[in-house]
Amino acid sequence: MSGPQNDARDNGEAGLLKLDHVTKVYSTGTFGGGQLTAVRDVSFEVKPGEVMSVIGESGSGKSTIGKMILRLSPISSGTISFDGTDVSTLKRRALKEYRRDVQGVFQDPFSSYNPIFKADRVFAMVKSEFFPGTSGPEWRNKIGLALEAVTLDPTQVLHKYPHQLSGGQLQRLLIARALLLDIRFLVADEIISMLDASTRIDVLNLLADLKGRGLGIMFITHDLSLGNYISEKTVILRRGLIVEMGETQKVFGNPTHPYTKMLLASVPQLHHKWEEIAEGLKVPDSVVIDKEAAAKKTYETVSEILAPDADDSVLVETEPNHLVRFSPEEAREIEPAAVAGKTE
Amino acid sequence: MNLEVENLRVYYRTLAGDVQALDGVTFGVGDGEIMGLAGESGCGKSTLGNAIISLTGRMKYIEGSVTLGSAELPIWDFDEMNHHRFNDLSIIPQYAMSAMNPTRKIGKMVGELLDSKGVRHKEYIPELKRRFELVGLSQDVLNMYPIELSGGMKQRAVMVISTLLDPSLLIADEITSALDVSTQKAVAEMLVEFRERGFVKSMIVITHDISILYQVADTILVMYAGKLAEKASADTIINSPRHPYTRLLISSLPEVGVTYTGKRLTGIAGTPPALLNPPEGCRFRDRCPFAYEKCLEEPPFVEIAPGHQTACWKEI
Numbered sequence A: 001m002s003g004p005q006n007d008a009r010d011n012g013e014a015g016l017l018k019l020d021h022v023t024k025v026y027s028t029g030t031f032g033g034g035q036l037t038a039v040r041d042v043s044f045e046v047k048p049g050e051v052m053s054v055i056g057e058s059g060s061g062k063s064t065i066g067k068m069i070l071r072l073s074p075i076s077s078g079t080i081s082f083d084g085t086d087v088s089t090l091k092r093r094a095l096k097e098y099r100r101d102v103q104g105v106f107q108d109p110f111s112s113y114n115p116i117f118k119a120d121r122v123f124a125m126v127k128s129e130f131f132p133g134t135s136g137p138e139w140r141n142k143i144g145l146a147l148e149a150v151t152l153d154p155t156q157v158l159h160k161y162p163h164q165l166s167g168g169q170l171q172r173l174l175i176a177r178a179l180l181l182d183i184r185f186l187v188a189d190e191i192i193s194m195l196d197a198s199t200r201i202d203v204l205n206l207l208a209d210l211k212g213r214g215l216g217i218m219f220i221t222h223d224l225s226l227g228n229y230i231s232e233k234t235v236i237l238r239r240g241l242i243v244e245m246g247e248t249q250k251v252f253g254n255p256t257h258p259y260t261k262m263l264l265a266s267v268p269q270l271h272h273k274w275e276e277i278a279e280g281l282k283v284p285d286s287v288v289i290d291k292e293a294a295a296k297k298t299y300e301t302v303s304e305i306l307a308p309d310a311d312d313s314v315l316v317e318t319e320p321n322h323l324v325r326f327s328p329e330e331a332r333e334i335e336p337a338a339v340a341g342k343t344e
Numbered sequence B: 001m002n003l004e005v006e007n008l009r010v011y012y013r014t015l016a017g018d019v020q021a022l023d024g025v026t027f028g029v030g031d032g033e034i035m036g037l038a039g040e041s042g043c044g045k046s047t048l049g050n051a052i053i054s055l056t057g058r059m060k061y062i063e064g065s066v067t068l069g070s071a072e073l074p075i076w077d078f079d080e081m082n083h084h085r086f087n088d089l090s091i092i093p094q095y096a097m098s099a100m101n102p103t104r105k106i107g108k109m110v111g112e113l114l115d116s117k118g119v120r121h122k123e124y125i126p127e128l129k130r131r132f133e134l135v136g137l138s139q140d141v142l143n144m145y146p147i148e149l150s151g152g153m154k155q156r157a158v159m160v161i162s163t164l165l166d167p168s169l170l171i172a173d174e175i176t177s178a179l180d181v182s183t184q185k186a187v188a189e190m191l192v193e194f195r196e197r198g199f200v201k202s203m204i205v206i207t208h209d210i211s212i213l214y215q216v217a218d219t220i221l222v223m224y225a226g227k228l229a230e231k232a233s234a235d236t237i238i239n240s241p242r243h244p245y246t247r248l249l250i251s252s253l254p255e256v257g258v259t260y261t262g263k264r265l266t267g268i269a270g271t272p273p274a275l276l277n278p279p280e281g282c283r284f285r286d287r288c289p290f291a292y293e294k295c296l297e298e299p300p301f302v303e304i305a306p307g308h309q310t311a312c313w314k315e316i
C-alpha cells in the first residue's frame, strides 16, 4: 500500500486537467449590475494519479473553480482542458463522455442526494443514463466492485434511504457512484469536513487508493491538515488569486507568502499551541493592515489583518516546483528574469 | 462557581422506545475551568449540554442532579429553569447561527431577549456595544439582519449576546465547526478571552474537533455512545490518553507539520452501537482491539491518576 502522499517530483507525464489563465466574474445585485471576480487568472495542472489540494478561506473561490471544471458554471475567460481538449467546446455526446470521465462530490452528502431515493435507485439512474446496454448481472457486479472500493457492504446500504445512513457511509456511496462511471478525474469539494474524525481518515485513505489507480483528484478544503495528508501538490487561493503553489511538502514546509503563513498559524495543531506556532510563522509588518489586531487578542480573520495582493503582483518560482506571489518590486529583487516571463 | 453533575440520565422518547443518549454521567467543572467535550457524532454531547440548561421536546429526565455552586438546578422543570437560563448559565446551541430569526434585526432580538428576562434592556445597550467593539463588530450590527453577517461575525455576535449578563457557566455547542480555519481560530480565542475578562466564569466547549480543544480547553471530557470515556487535562488527553477509544481517535488525526510520504493513518473500524437498545457492558467493546471477557460488564468511570478519570477495565 502506498502512502497517501506520493513523491511529487515531476514525472514528465502530461497533465490530465489543465487550467490556463482561468477567470470567473459573477454578476451580482438585483439587476446583475454589479460584478464580483471570484477567480482571477488561475493556472495549474493535475496529472493522472495526482491529488491537488485547493486551500483557502471561505469565499476564496475554491468551489467556483470546481464548478467550472464540472461545467456547472461557465468560464469568463481562459481555458480549462481535459486530455488536451477545451472543455467549454464540448457538446452533447462529447459532453456526456466528459461526464463519464470527470465527476464531483460535494460537501453536504445529504443535500446532494435525493432524500426520497434509496441507494439502489440512485445507481439504477446511472445505469439508464450511461450504461443502458449493460446486462443486469454485469451491472450488479460493477456496483459490487464500486462499493467494495469504498469499503461499503452492499447488503447494509443498498436498500436504505439517505437518512438511514451515516454521513461517512453516504459520502462513500457518492464516491462509489462516481466510480461506476470509471471516472478519471474527481472534484472533491469539502467532502471531509462534514464527517466525524474517526471516519475522516477512511475517506482520505480511500482517495489515496483511488489515486493509486491513476485517478486525478482536485481536493478542495479549508483544512490544511487534510490537504497536507493527501496531496502531492497544493494551491493556496486568496480572493480568487493563487498566492502560493507547488509541491505540498514545499508549500507546507517552507511557506513563503504571508497569507499561507497566517493560514498555517491558524491551524489548530494537536501537539503545538497556537502561540508556539505563531513565532515561527511571523509575517512582516509591512503587509499587516490592522497592526493592533495582529498584535494580539482580536478576533479578526487572516483576510481582515493582511493587506490584499496588488493587482500587478506576480507568481515567481522561488525554488523548483514552488511558486509564490510577490509585488513586482519584491519579484525583481528575488529573480529579475522571472518577472518578464511569468505574469500569471 | 463550580458545576457538579451527578449520575445524570436523560433519554429521548420515541415510538420505538427510549434512546439512551445520556446514560448516567458524573463529572465536575471547576470554577474558571474551560472544559472541552468531545466525541463522535451522536454520542450525546448536545444532549448533555442541553440537559443542563433546558430539557425540551422529547427529552425525558430519568435521574441525576446538576449543582451550580451550592444550588441544585431544577433541570427537570423547564419553567423553573427560566430563572437560571441566561442569568446564571447560558447556552449557544448547535446550529444557533442558522436558527437566528431571519426577520429580526440583531438589536431587536437582544432587546426582546433581555425584556423576557425582566431586565431593562436600555441599561445594557452601552455594555453590549462596548463588547461588540471588543470583538471587532461595529455597532451597526445591531441594525442588521442575521443574513447580513458572515459566519464568523454571527458567532461573535451570538457569543457576546449569550454572555451579556455575565453567567457563571456558558455551554458553547459546536460554535466553530462551520467556520474556516482562520475564523475558527478567531472565535476559539474569543472564548478564552471572555473568561479572562470575567464575562463568564466556566465553560463547556462542545466540539468534535479535539485539536481546537487542545488549543483552548483546560480539560477535555471524551464521551462515547452516551457514556463518559475519559476526562483529564487537555495535555494528558492529547499526549497520554489511556482509554482505547481516545487513543485510537487521537492517532487517526492528520496533522500539518508531518510528512506522510509512505505513511498511512488508520481510522477506527466499525460504528458506535445504536442507543435505542445499547448492548450491556462496555459500549466500545465491538470496536475495541483490547476487549476481553471482563468487558461484558460495564466499566466504572474512575480516577486512575490525579485529575484523570477513565472507564476501561484494562486501565483500572
Ligand SMILES: Nc1ncnc2c1ncn2[C@@H]1O[C@H](COP(=O)(O)OP(=O)(O)OP(=O)(O)O)[C@@H](O)[C@H]1O
Binding pocket: A026, A027, A028, A036, A038, A056, A057, A058, A059, A060, A061, A062, A063, A064, A065, A222, B180
Ligand atoms: N452564483 C454566484 N453568484 C454570485 N456570486 C457568487 C456565486 N457563487 C459564489 N459567489 C461568490 O464568489 C466568491 C467565491 O465563492 P466560492 O463559493 O467559490 O468560495 P469558496 O472558496 O468555495 O468558499 P467556501 O469555503 O465558503 O465554500 C464568494 O465571494 C461568493 O460569494
Ligand SMILES: Nc1ncnc2c1ncn2[C@@H]1O[C@H](COP(=O)(O)OP(=O)(O)OP(=O)(O)O)[C@@H](O)[C@H]1O
Binding pocket: B012, B013, B014, B019, B021, B039, B040, B041, B042, B043, B044, B045, B046, B047, B048, B057, B058, B094, B208, B275
Ligand atoms: N429528538 C430526538 N429524538 C430521538 N433521538 C434523538 C433526538 N435527538 C438526538 N437523538 C439521539 O440521541 C443521541 C445523541 O444525540 P446528540 O445530538 O446529543 O449527539 P451529539 O454528540 O451532539 O452529535 P453531533 O456531533 O452530531 O452533534 C443520538 O443517537 C441521536 O440520534
Ligand code: SF4
Binding pocket: B243, B244, B245, B282, B283, B284, B285, B286, B288, B289, B290, B291, B292, B294, B295, B299, B311, B312, B313, B314, B315
Ligand atoms: S473496557 Fe474493554 S472493551 Fe471497553 S475500552 Fe476497555 S478494554 Fe476496550
Ligand SMILES: [Mg+2]
Binding pocket: A062, A063, A064
Ligand atoms: Mg465552497
Ligand SMILES: [Mg+2]
Binding pocket: B045, B046, B047, B094, B174
Ligand atoms: Mg451535537
